[in-house]
Amino acid sequence: MSDIKSITNLVKNDFDATNQVILNQLQSDVVLINQLGHYIVSAGGKRLRPLLVLISANALGYQGDQHHKAAAIIEFIHTATLLHDDVVDESDRRRGRQTANAVFGNAASVLVGDFLYSRSFQMMVGLDQMKVMQILANTTNQIAEGEVLQLMNCNDPNATEESYFKVIHNKTAILFAAACELGAVIAGQPQFATALHQYGLHLGLAFQLMDDALDYIADNDTLGKNVGDDLAEGKPTLPLIYAKQHTDLSGQQLITQCIENGGIEHLAEIQTIIEQTDAIGYTIQQAKHQVELAKQQLTDLPQNPFSTSLYHLAELSVDRKF
Numbered sequence: 001m002s003d004i005k006s007i008t009n010l011v012k013n014d015f016d017a018t019n020q021v022i023l024n025q026l027q028s029d030v031v032l033i034n035q036l037g038h039y040i041v042s043a044g045g046k047r048l049r050p051l052l053v054l055i056s057a058n059a060l061g062y063q064g065d066q067h068h069k070a071a072a073i074i075e076f077i078h079t080a081t082l083l084h085d086d087v088v089d090e091s092d093r094r095r096g097r098q099t100a101n102a103v104f105g106n107a108a109s110v111l112v113g114d115f116l117y118s119r120s121f122q123m124m125v126g127l128d129q130m131k132v133m134q135i136l137a138n139t140t141n142q143i144a145e146g147e148v149l150q151l152m153n154c155n156d157p158n159a160t161e162e163s164y165f166k167v168i169h170n171k172t173a174i175l176f177a178a179a180c181e182l183g184a185v186i187a188g189q190p191q192f193a194t195a196l197h198q199y200g201l202h203l204g205l206a207f208q209l210m211d212d213a214l215d216y217i218a219d220n221d222t223l224g225k226n227v228g229d230d231l232a233e234g235k236p237t238l239p240l241i242y243a244k245q246h247t248d249l250s251g252q253q254l255i256t257q258c259i260e261n262g263g264i265e266h267l268a269e270i271q272t273i274i275e276q277t278d279a280i281g282y283t284i285q286q287a288k289h290q291v292e293l294a295k296q297q298l299t300d301l302p303q304n305p306f307s308t309s310l311y312h313l314a315e316l317s318v319d320r321k322f
Contacts, residue, residue, distance in 0.1 A: 004046055004316060007309045011054045014068060018050055021072040025119055032104070036112045040079055040100050048207075048313075049179045050075045055313075056183020056196050059306035069123055070182045073136065076120040078175060081143055083113035088151070089233050093226050131185050139178040146170025150235070157244070157256040159236035165205070168212075173204030180310075195297045199310065202294035206317045209287035212237040213280050216271055231270060234262035238286065240270070243279040287318045 008015055026037040050071035057067040085091070086099040087106045093099060101109040117140070124133050150167045153159045180200030184193040215230045216239050230237050236244075236259050244255040251273045258266050274280060294314040301307040 004048075004313075007055070007313060007316075008047075008051060010305060010309055011051070011058055014054045014058070014071075015047070015051065017065065017068045018054065018071040018075075021068050022075055025072060025076070025123060028115070032108055033112055033115055036100055036104050036108055037116070039103065040083060040112075041075075043094070043097065047075065049078050049175055052176060052179040052200060052203075052310075052313075053183050053186075055306050055309055056180045057187045058183075059301055059304060059310065060184060060187035060189040060192060061302065062183075062187035064186075066127060067183065067186045069127055070132065070186050071179075073120045073123050073127075074175065074179045074182070076116045076123070077136070077140060077143075080113040080116040080120070081147075081175075083109045083116070084147070088147070089229070091226075091229065129185065131190075132182060135178050135181055135185065139174050142170045142174045146172070146174070153236055155234040155260050155262065156236060157259040159241060159259075161238065161241055164236065164238055164241055168205060168208040169201070172208040173201045176200040176204030176207065192301060195300060199294050199297035199314075202290045202297070203314050203317055206287040206290035206294065206314070209238060209283055209290065210318050210320065213239055213283040213287070215239075216274055217280055228264040228267040231258055231267055232262055232264045234259050238283045239274050239279040242282050243270075243274045243277045246277040246279070247273050284318065291315060291318055 022041060023038075026034065026041060028034055028037070053067055053071035053074055057070075082094065083100055086094060087101045087109050091099050092102040099109075100112070104112075120136070124136055146167055146169070149163070150171055153163055153167060177197045177200035180196035180203075181193050184190060184196050212230065215227060215237070218227060226232070231240070240255060240259065244252055247255070254266060254269060255273065258270060291314045295311055298307060298310055301310075
């Protein structure tokens with residue numbers, strides 16, 4: 001299980017069934033919802049979050065089909081956040097092609113994102129498990145808080161490492177945590193819910209840390225979006241925060257200017273400062289620390305190929321170029 005494809009193949013039938021649920025639940029009498037929904041869902045991506053639901057449930061011996069619906073719900077919530085994110089960030093490229101807002105407009109993207117959120121809650125009711133509702137209601141609320149926190153951090157050159165971690169905890173990691181915890185709940189094995197929640201949380205932090213590192217060192221085609229997007233939006237992610245703390249006065253002034261004003265006209269200079277301060281090395285080190293914390297949570301899980309794949313997924317989260 002050295003790559004994401006081999007891990008996905010481990011639950012291929014479940015993955016295919018989940019994709020079918022996603023397609024079925026995207027259906028609407030409103031043509032634009034069908035068009036935009038299929039555009040974003042068919043854009044590719046690793047489908048990592050629904051995969052975590054499927055693997056977690058299988059690791060605990062689940063034999064039913066409710067995890068397909070839970071995985072589809074997680075994907076709908078994630079897709080809704082992407083639609084809203086791209087509007088807020090004014091992004092024009094994701095997963096190697098134009099964003100939905102660039103094709104269909106901001107208004108349509110926001111409203112279809114709302115449709116996906118509300119459809120996910122309809123599906124939650126269909127699962128008829130209060131614990132599922134509780135987890136996902138809390139999760140979506142925290143994601144919204146994370147988005148607002150990120151907005152507050154934007155163009156703030158005084159953003160700290162602590163405030164950065166709070167953003168990525170709420171904005172990214174909490175949905176990973178919910179995906180893994182749902183696997184335990186659906187499988188009827190609540191004694192593993194906390195460990196899987198914590199595993200997902202640390203995995204999500206590692207994943208976002210690597211994303212933020214790659215934003216400065218990957219190329220556009222490999223990354224699937226524009227390199228330097230975070231700088232363009234004035235987002236003080238960890239590489240920039242660390243570089244600002246460890247460069248000279250002129251470097252600090254340049255980083256401050258770039259965070260306050262956004263834009264990528266100084267991207268090459270910023271990349272040089274990031275390289276000189278080893279800010280990427282520090283960010284990757286933090287990601288690897290989160291991976292180790294994630295793997296520690298798997299100790300008491302039943303030993304089988306599925307729980308082993310969770311271990312490998314954690315390692316793959318930092319061993320990637322996109």
